[in-house]
Amino acid sequence: MSNAFDYLDLARGLVLLGGAVALLGVLAVLIGSAVQDRRFVLSARRAVAATSFLTIASAILLTVGFVDGRYERSYIYNYSEKGLPLGYKIAGLWGGLDGSILFWAALIGVVALITTIGFRRGQSDPHGRRMEPWVYLVFGVVQLFFLTIIGFVNNPFELLLHSPSFAGDLQAFLARFPGGVVEDGSGLNPLLVNYWMMIHPPCLYFGWVVYTVPFAYAIAALITGEQGNYWITRIRRWTMIGWLFNTTGIILGGLWAYVVLGWGGYWAWDPVENASFLPWFTSTALLHSIMVQERRGMLRTWNAFLATTTFVLSIFGTYLTRSGVVSSVHAFGSGNAVGMWFLCFLLATIATCLFLIALRQPNMRAAHRIESVWSREAMFVINNLVLCAIAACILILTMWPKISKEWLGQDMSVLAPVYNKVTVPFFVLLLLITAIGPALGWIRTSRRAAARNLILPMVASLPVALVIQYGAELIHGGEPRPLDFSARLYPTFVLLYVSVLISFTVLYEVLRTASNRARRSGEGFAAALVTLLLRNNRRYGGYFVHVGLAVISIGIVCSSMYKVQKDFSMERGESVRIGTYELTLSDVIQETEPNYEEGRVYARMALQLDVRTDAGRTFQVFPERRVYPKKDNQAVTEVEIRKGLLEDLYVFFQSSDEAGHINLSLFRNPLINLVWAGWIFMIAGGVYAALPLGRKRVGLAD
Amino acid sequence: MKVAVPGLLILIGMVSLIWMGIVQGAIPEVGVQGLQTGQFAGRQVRLQGVIEAIETDVRPMRFTIRDMQDPEVRYPVIVDDHRPDIFKPDTDVAVIGILDPETGVFEGTKIFTKCPSKYEASDPGSMGSVAARSGESVPPEDPPIDPE
Structure with a gap:
């Protein structure tokens, strides 16, 4: 690039300037605390805000460089290419070491800015006024650290010519890139x-x-x-x-x-x-x-x-x-x-x-x-x-x-x-x-009250945990042994039981409290429940997170303890069986086709497997292997997952040999989707608990 | 003091579990050169090296592993595990298994190749052909084998 003005050079300048401003902010806090002058605190606030803006601007400019295809920059060359869709080009910002540190620094800038705004709004709070400069000191030091690394150790704006691969050797660079023009990058790894x-x-x-x-x-x-x-x-x-x-x-x-x-x-x-x-x-x-x-x-x-x-x-x-x-x-x-x-x-x-x-x-x-x-x-x-x-x-x-x-x-x-x-x-x-x-x-709960709150959930959890274990055993394909506390089943049952108990304790607590409220206030049960949930969103959001944890726990236990895996070598027309599924290899599709818009050609080999379940349901799955020539013919597997409510059928195309044998790995993962479902519970509960709803809490300490 | 006892129990449990876990389950991590000493023969180890030549990439995979520092030091390896995506010569690899002192073959049960890194850039000097480096599309040198 021979442009007199280069926005990527500007971006590097912003990083260095940001580091200098962060240092000034740190000094302002230290001097301000020594001379007890509030104006220094305001200077520190401005320094943190300015550093944040400069860092965010620098990260945005590097992202523009990715989108713009500035492959003469070593970092962009290594983590992007022309044919990548826009989303992956943007993801290049955090795709490698140097950019990820700049991305991190920019995110610190975002939270630092929000924090400064918070202090500005709450200026009258004496506690806030005392703590404010020291919060800026910490942000300043952290920002200074990251910007120093970006500026002097891991520079994401470095030219490819000056990267360790060429070390400024123009002859070698021109031999590799005639005319000094780097038309395309090496791209993200296909995986x-x-x-x-x-x-x-x-x-x-x-x-x-x-x-x-x-x-x-x-x-x-x-x-x-x-x-x-x-x-x-x-x-x-x-x-x-x-x-x-x-x-x-x-x-x-x-x-x-x-x-x-x-x-x-x-x-x-x-x-x-x-x-x-x-x-x-x-x-x-x-x-x-x-x-x-x-x-x-x-x-x-x-x-x-x-x-x-x-x-x-x-x-x-x-x-x-x-x-x-x-x-x-x-x-x-x-x-x-x-x-x-x-x-x-x-x-x-x-x-x-x-x-x-x-x-x-x-x-x-x-x-x-x-x-x-x-x-x-x-x-x-x-x-x-x-x-x-x-x-x-x-x-x-x-x-x-x-x-x-x-x-x-x-x-x-x-x-x-x-x-x-x-x-x-x-x-x-x-x-x-x-x-x-x-x-x-x-403070204190009588044993009687604790027992009253726990006994019912403890009793109710027992059959539910047994049913889950029984079902998982069935999917596993073995003889169902829900009451066999053998070495394998005993810890599994304990884990399932305590997970179910979490949900039932929460359910019982919510229903009991809503019922008490309805009785005391004369409201209907539903109205009491809604009021309760709205007025105590922190508590009930937290309980919802607990339920999410329990759901994840059940998913992890079942998908790890009752997972079934079988490896097969098969030819076209052959059938194999895993549990209730029968898979027939009906076709092998082999082609070379363009990946994305241009450039990234891969050879593809897909298997067409006709699946029939014992219940008579039929469907097809297409696991693949792809070869990426631009990445030294790296082979990448495209797993086929047939998701179900109770289990996933997971089909992995391992390899093929010269005799035409296809090597497959098949997995049945019982209740694995509870892991992802539990996460949704946790996030929903966490967001609900963080919302500024409900009454202001008065601590017992007060 | 009310929680001192549970706290102490948790601490004792933590130390005991870590101790037992490590004593029973930790295995030596050795380079290919380390195998030559004979000290690890018949013991389960995590062998680290570089894939040199692949005899067969179908399970059980057979290949030669060489030392990371001294390329002259090699051992034949047989691994009964899934073929990882990045299974090719010159790839860093770790194999968990046992060296059979009689046959001199390292028999592995688990193989790990390194995931493509977000943190390690590729060297423009080591990437495929010039055409590939300059962005031209090239056909794969080693396309998938036609089962027919």
């Missing part, structure tokens, strides 16, 4: 060309980025010694939003793996997956412990710890993903300089948080103590401990190859069964607490 690529990473990134807000407020509270509930009420909705996006990112990542990778599963305990899961546990714990501080004035230090830990874990995930410190089936960047930057930032953040917590802890006394284990706050505390224990287990197991190398001198790999063995007991405990919690009141 990434999937619509989930446009949705899953932004969701996950946004969830992680939103955790910066609770972190900023927690640091501000620790610096100022703010002991009240102001900061907790400010972060509750932010934490919920971050949690919703984090949850969505995790589930959609699983769904992506399920529909693309051809192994019939959705979770493999890979370090990348674990990294996305870790902050989810601590943010879930925070959402619960916030309520304890609001209502009982307890867990003040703990809440600051959870808010900071959630942020630290989201940065840890980024470090893990980009440094290559632990080997993964995902091809991490290995030996990237950025890994060391993230490690330093991580260590500095942890040291600062620990120092501030240790400094303020003596002054952050709880207003009350837990009076009984049979109270809601005690259940919240135990729930927090279990969530943190699961996060700690996953963290240690994920890092075990590194830890063992340092301590034992030998890399030790931890496989999925170890994760299951270690975490499943805690998950059972977590589900049990989730089931019991709503049946208990604040």
Whole structure:
């Protein structure tokens, strides 16, 4: 490009300018606090806003570069090409390391801007005025860190000529690209060309980025010694939003793996997956412990710890993903300089948080103590401990190859069964607490009242859990043994039972409370129920999330314990059987056809399988294998999934040989769709709980 | 103090479960060179290396794996698992299995190839033909095998 004005150079300039402005904002906070002058706070606010605008503008310009086909830029060359549809070109922004950091910084800009607007509107609040500069300090430091990396370590605007492949060697560059014109990019890997690529990473990134807000407020509270509930009420909705996006990112990542990778599963305990899961546990714990501080004035230090830990874990995930410190089936960047930057930032953040917590802890006394284990706050505390224990287990197991190398001198790999063995007991405990919690009141619940609230759901859950297990056993194809508490069935039944119990406890609690209200107020039951749900959206939204968790849990248990997998080698005209399905290979379609609009030609081999069920239903499935010449003839499988209410028929075309044999893998995944359905419950409940409805809560602490 | 006991139990449970899980389930991660020492013969390991030559890509797959650092060090591998999408020469691969000391063949039960990365750019110098690099459409060099 020989243009005198290049908007991508401008974009890089905006990044550098943004970094300088962020630094000025940080200095304004420090000087302002030293001289006690409010005008410096306003300068810091403007600096955070300006940095945000500059970063967002830079990310938009890079996106324009993708759409515009500016393949002379190394990053755009590597993650895009002419023939890609617009959505995937835009997704190129977060498709690689350099762009994903800019995207992250732009998202921080978005939440920082919203935070500054919040402070502007609530200027009269004395708590807000005290904390405001320190929130800006945190945003300024985080923005400065990311912009420094974008500006000097992972520059997404670098010219291809100056990339490590050519290192400025013009002769080599011209030999590869005659006339110096780079007409097309190398394109996204075919496995990434999937619509989930446009949705899953932004969701996950946004969830992680939103955790910066609770972190900023927690640091501000620790610096100022703010002991009240102001900061907790400010972060509750932010934490919920971050949690919703984090949850969505995790589930959609699983769904992506399920529909693309051809192994019939959705979770493999890979370090990348674990990294996305870790902050989810601590943010879930925070959402619960916030309520304890609001209502009982307890867990003040703990809440600051959870808010900071959630942020630290989201940065840890980024470090893990980009440094290559632990080997993964995902091809991490290995030996990237950025890994060391993230490690330093991580260590500095942890040291600062620990120092501030240790400094303020003596002054952050709880207003009350837990009076009984049979109270809601005690259940919240135990729930927090279990969530943190699961996060700690996953963290240690994920890092075990590194830890063992340092301590034992030998890399030790931890496989999925170890994760299951270690975490499943805690998950059972977590589900049990989730089931019991709503049946208990604040401060103290008599055993009689607790028993009254629990016995009916406990009894009702028993037959339902048995029926689910019986049905899953039937789909599994074995002899139904619902009462056989053998090694395999006993833990399965316990998991199913506590999951069902969660739903029944919630249902019983809602019906009982609505019934009491109707009796007291003289309203009809339906009117009482609606009023109850509207006036207590936080509580009932939360309960809805619990039901979603129970539904997901049932889906995970059934789809993993009762999954059926069979491998076949077959020829045209042959039939194979899996459970109630009979599949006949009726045709093999082989063709070369254009992919998208231009350029990306692939050879395609599709199987036509006629399926007949024992119930007489017939349909066809077409699993495929595609070969992409532009990616060194990479073969990509297109899985065929026939979705059903009770199970999925999953057909994976493995390979073919010269003799004409087709190798197929068939899976029956019982109740797997409950995993995705449960996610919808969780999101609906979370959104409902976050809505500004209902009455203002008055804490018992007040 | 009311939650100290549950907290302590959770902590003890966590340490015990991690300890048992690691003792019973963690397996050594070795390079192809590491197999030569003989110290891992007959033990389950996670073998990391690079696919060199593929004898058959149909289950059970047979191929040769070479060391990442020293390409001269190779072992024959047989894996009874699904063929991953990115199963081709020069691909980084991890195989879980056992080295049979008598035959010298590494017998795997699980194979992982690395997913295409969002975080590792391809090198323009290592990508297929010049035509492909410059954006022209090229027919596949190795189209799917016609079953007929």
